[in-house]
Amino acid sequence: MEHKSVMLDELKEIVGEGGWREGQDIARYLEDPRDRFHGLSQLVLLPKSTQQVAQIVSLCAKNQIRIVPYSGGTGVVAGQLSTEDQDYVLLSMERMNAIRDLALEDGAIIVEAGCVLADIQSAADEVGMMFPLSMASEGSCQIGGNLATNAGGIQVLRYGNARDLCIGIEAVLPDGSVLSELSPLRKNNTGYDLRHLLIGSEGTLGIITAATLQLKPKNPETTTVFCGISKPEDAVTLLRQLRMELGDVLSAFELLSNIGLQVLQEKFPEERQPLGSAFEWYVLIEAAGDKGLRDNLEGALGNAFESGLVLDAVIAESYAQQEALWRLREMMPEANRLAGAICNSDTSVPISQIGNFIDKTFAAINAIDPALTVNCYGHVGDGNIHCNVFPPDGMNKQEMLKTQAEKIEAIRMCINETTAACHGSISAEHGIGRLKVADLERYGNAAKILAMKQIKSALDPHNIMNPGVFF
Amino acid sequence: MEHKSVMLDELKEIVGEGGWREGQDIARYLEDPRDRFHGLSQLVLLPKSTQQVAQIVSLCAKNQIRIVPYSGGTGVVAGQLSTEDQDYVLLSMERMNAIRDLALEDGAIIVEAGCVLADIQSAADEVGMMFPLSMASEGSCQIGGNLATNAGGIQVLRYGNARDLCIGIEAVLPDGSVLSELSPLRKNNTGYDLRHLLIGSEGTLGIITAATLQLKPKNPETTTVFCGISKPEDAVTLLRQLRMELGDVLSAFELLSNIGLQVLQEKFPEERQPLGSAFEWYVLIEAAGDKGLRDNLEGALGNAFESGLVLDAVIAESYAQQEALWRLREMMPEANRLAGAICNSDTSVPISQIGNFIDKTFAAINAIDPALTVNCYGHVGDGNIHCNVFPPDGMNKQEMLKTQAEKIEAIRMCINETTAACHGSISAEHGIGRLKVADLERYGNAAKILAMKQIKSALDPHNIMNPGVFF
CATH class of the missing domain: 3.30.70.2190 (Alpha-Beta Plaits)
Structure with missing residues (x-):
């Protein structure tokens, strides 16, 4: 215990004054946007530079201190919340929010992980270009989190997901070494694409500290x-x-x-x-x-x-x-949240299956309880259909959570089963986090999950990077 | 030795009659398109199905038989040539050349690895869509190789590299298990993106057997x-x-x-x-x-x-x-080849550096020998500039290879150094293969190379998949 507190002091020393928070000051870092979880960390570190992140990770690797990377806090699958254990250090990237370079001729912008998505959009707009990644949370989500979770949003049909707009990355790997590949290159075939491995890895293979993003020309x-x-x-x-x-x-x-x-x-x-x-x-x-x-x-x-x-x-x-x-x-x-949805799904299916998926989902939920209301909506262009389910008239979410938890789970699973039957994905754009670990095990390809575990063990042998996510 | 021949018999049994070649019949598989290397394998296997590939890889994994995946044979960095050792089995995907599905509503085509690129383009064209990956070798290169090497070509500015057009993959991993993720999903955030790890891995992490590719609408x-x-x-x-x-x-x-x-x-x-x-x-x-x-x-x-x-x-x-x-x-x-280029580079630099890179390269080559001719050309939209260097008037390639090998190496290295000084990549679209192993070690980010080795050991502990490539 004393040993641990010495370690935490060493971590505070790396970031210096103003570089960490604890006690009452960290309440907001422990909240879940959908109020289902509560984080348990006791210390939030706020590094100012890639070098500080590398020092933190090195020290944590040596002493097997577990790290939860924290970005805008808008994730809905508890990837940023240490729900199992309070001995996690939260690493918030919010102070690393500089735009390092706006390289117009290269059609690229180099940003630190803590940049808010809307600020990147504005910076692009000011020079007559655009950064097309766009989603409801863009005013508060940060690009590091967007990349760690491979965020999607509304323009995927034409411009792809977060990963498709990222052409370079800087990251601190689980041993504290720095992967530095920020040069704005559109073609670079020199070995395994670690950029794409880190993107979507939800903080389990390293901390993305900066990224080079493609800008697109505005259309007349x-x-x-x-x-x-x-x-x-x-x-x-x-x-x-x-x-x-x-x-x-x-x-x-x-x-x-x-x-x-x-x-x-x-x-x-x-x-x-x-x-x-x-x-x-x-x-x-x-x-x-x-x-x-x-x-x-x-x-x-x-x-x-x-x-x-x-x-x-x-x-x-x-x-x-x-x-x-x-x-x-x-x-x-937001309307779904205010109306008290008891279930929010994040399914994608092949576009040709959208009609079939919606019909089957309505029928299956109706079979569970015909008094339930279902709001299906989403992105036709990429097959990502969200289903929100509401309690029967006269009942509210809290009541239902208390008295009919089994029914809620049955609804969730019937959407998952319909998704699988339509060859879809149980997590289109939100990721797995801590919420969907069992779903990944149930619906994931066995060869894929084994390979994921092998990669995780190889790169993070002490399992310090966001443990509890994926596995 | 006897043990080995029993193994080879077992491999032949998996693919059956017509499914393997040896002796004189395999000469063409051992040729290098630029005549610098000569492969040494003695057996070429021609599987007909993913199941056969899985059986082959399983058997090879059990007996530590090394495999070189072979696609169209158009690669220029000897990724498909076993130059070190004759105890490699070449695995050619040419008989797995079916178009499994043309899913128009999904805007996707599902193809086997042995499909020739031009055939995929034609299939798309016939239904009023297009598959934009395009390069000089499209009449003979196969999509499996295009993906394994993340081929680029001429439309990268707008449509990206091979990886950007691939939304699903089926592959046999080094333990013989089958990674099967062919559903045409544009959004799928369920764990590490093994698709992108396999794309560009040049056959060192598994055999891509099929892929789901995005089709794009034709423009009026x-x-x-x-x-x-x-x-x-x-x-x-x-x-x-x-x-x-x-x-x-x-x-x-x-x-x-x-x-x-x-x-x-x-x-x-x-x-x-x-x-x-x-x-x-x-x-x-x-x-x-x-x-x-x-x-x-x-x-x-x-x-x-x-x-x-x-x-x-x-x-x-x-x-x-x-x-x-x-x-x-x-x-x-082709003109460069016929004219006897002694050096062909495959550099990419940030677009803003193109002018600087070309000036510096001309100056550096001129300093080596002002009688050399340099043909710089390439893709401005993605910074990929190829430099071809020709012998002084009155001298030909063969002569120069014999008498001035050191000068040729000096030219090659001066282009590499200029590339590095311009924050570029020493292999934009051709990959590393066996040709550029030393270059990767010299110019690659140390953290990246270590992580690559860790991933390789984790997924392919016996190093049976295309050993000699990358490391």
């Missing part, structure tokens, strides 16, 4: 459209038709339901569905391209209207209207 | 332009200006020099530089986008002409003219 025209459709399959058909007709101009293609809009309007009555009448399903489309795009898109939507695929549509006429349409989609997670 | 308009410019820096500026003005429509942006065109015309006199007069440097631009693109591109080039960035330009007026312009770029590697 952006058009946002909201359409009423009759069923999810039609969204899939429409997506394919528009891509065939217009080329690679679609940047977002989001599915919403009338049920979802009702949940939203109950919590945010000022947000209105913009079409003259209600439809069972909707898609929110964003296209970005060269001059003339809007006319071409209007023509293509006209064809879809004539063939009965699109039942009604509104094209945003102003930036304000564009924003209003997007709020319908972006405020959905 | 494609325009090809050939411009005269005065220096490489102007290509970089032009690239940036066009992206700022037109958005993300550029799919290729290739640099050529007057020296290079002279090399080409000497070997292929029917190919002509299409501008009225000669310039020191040229760029070949391809843009693909929505209707109206050509007009927008013409406008942007007009601005560049007025500002003196573009000295002259021709826009292809027909498919035939487009093809003729592309031949100037695509036949360059």
Whole structure:
């Protein structure tokens, strides 16, 4: 015990005054955004440099002190929360938030892990470029966490996940050595791609300290459209038709339901569905391209209207209207939370399976209890459909958690089983963390899980990096 | 020895009649496309199924028989050639060449490793989509090798390298287990990304047996332009200006020099530089986008002409003219080979460093011997510049190899050193193979190389998978 406290003192010395927090000051680091877990760490370290991170990790490796990397704290699978044990050190990257270089000719930006995603977007915007990674939490999530969890969001259809936008990385490996590959290279075939191994490893193989990100040119025209459709399959058909007709101009293609809009309007009555009448399903489309795009898109939507695929549509006429349409989609997670969802899934399926997956999920949940309400929505362009389930009328979340925990677990598992039956992933963009360890074991490919364990043991033999995540 | 021959018999039994070759029949598998190496294997296995590959690898793992995976045989760093030892089994994937599924709604194609790249392009084209990976060897290289080496080519600027187009993989790991993740998912965050670890691992961590590839929508308009410019820096500026003005429509942006065109015309006199007069440097631009693109591109080039960035330009007026312009770029590697290049480099540097890199390389090679000729060309959009060096007039390659091997090595090393000084990669798209093992050790990040060795030992403890590559 004394030994341990000496160690903690040594860690505090590395970061110096203002570089650590404990006691009452760390309450916010132990909170779960969905209020299901509570972290137990007693010390938060706030390093200022890669060198400090390397010193911390070296010392921890030598003394087998376990580290939980902490980024914006917005993760929903408890990857950033040490729920098992209080003898973990939280390592928050928030003070490493410099933009190290804005390399315009290289079309790249080099940022430290603690940069908030929205700040990176703004920095790109100021020089006439864009950083397309975008999600509801962008105002508080940090790029280190985005990369550690390979965050997805709304523009994956065109620009890919976080990993697809990262061309270089700096990281401290579990032995304290520094992997330094930040040069903005688009082609670099010199051995195993450790960048991609670290991205999505959820802090179990090292601490990402900085990254080189691709900037994309802005498109001269952006058009946002909201359409009423009759069923999810039609969204899939429409997506394919528009891509065939217009080329690679679609940047977002989001599915919403009338049920979802009702949940939203109950919590945010000022947000209105913009079409003259209600439809069972909707898609929110964003296209970005060269001059003339809007006319071409209007023509293509006209064809879809004539063939009965699109039942009604509104094209945003102003930036304000564009924003209003997007709020319908972006405020959905918050509306679900406020409405007391008892289950939030993060499934992806092959795009061709979206209709099938939604039908099967509705049927399976209905079989458990027909009084449950299901709000399915998400990203058609990448097959990532979120299902939020609400208690029967007259019952609230807390009550149900207390009295019907088994039913809630049955709902969760029926979504997982449907996902597996549709050849999908039980965690599309949120990761595994500590929440889905059993799910990974159940649904993961056996060869993959064994290889993961072998890699983990090889790189982190003392299991100090975010233990409890994945395994 | 007898033990070994029993093993080989067992291997032959797995693949059955017609499933293996030896003796005279394997000569072509032992050749190097650049005639510098000669392979030594005695047996080539030609499995028909993933199950056969798994059986082969299991047996080899049990008996520590070393395997060299063999794809199209087009690699230029001897990754597919067992130069050290004849006790290797070559595993050719050529009979596993089925297209397993063309999943149009998913925007994906599932192919076996032995599919020839051009056949995949054609299959996509037939259904109105495209598979954008493209390179000079596409008529014979196979997708398994493209993925194992993370091939690049000419459309990386817009569509990325081979890894960026692959969303699923099936592979046999070094213990014979099968990693099976072929479902066409764009989002799947369930543990370490073994797909990306295997891609670019050059057969040292397993055998890729099949892959799910992304198809991209074709663009309604494609325009090809050939411009005269005065220096490489102007290509970089032009690239940036066009992206700022037109958005993300550029799919290729290739640099050529007057020296290079002279090399080409000497070997292929029917190919002509299409501008009225000669310039020191040229760029070949391809843009693909929505209707109206050509007009927008013409406008942007007009601005560049007025500002003196573009000295002259021709826009292809027909498919035939487009093809003729592309031949100037695509036949360059063959022209270099026929002209007897004594050194071919595969450097990438940050785009902003291209001009600096070319200047420094010319100066350094000139300092070695001012009579040498240097042909620098390549992909401006991804910083991948190839330098081919030719003997002084009156001397040929064979002579120089015999009498001036040291000078050739000095040239090679001066390009490497210049690359490192420009924060570049000594292997942009060709990989390390057996050729560049010493270079990797010299220029690689120490933490990276150690981690690579740890991963290799963990997954392939008996070092049976393509030993000699990387380490």
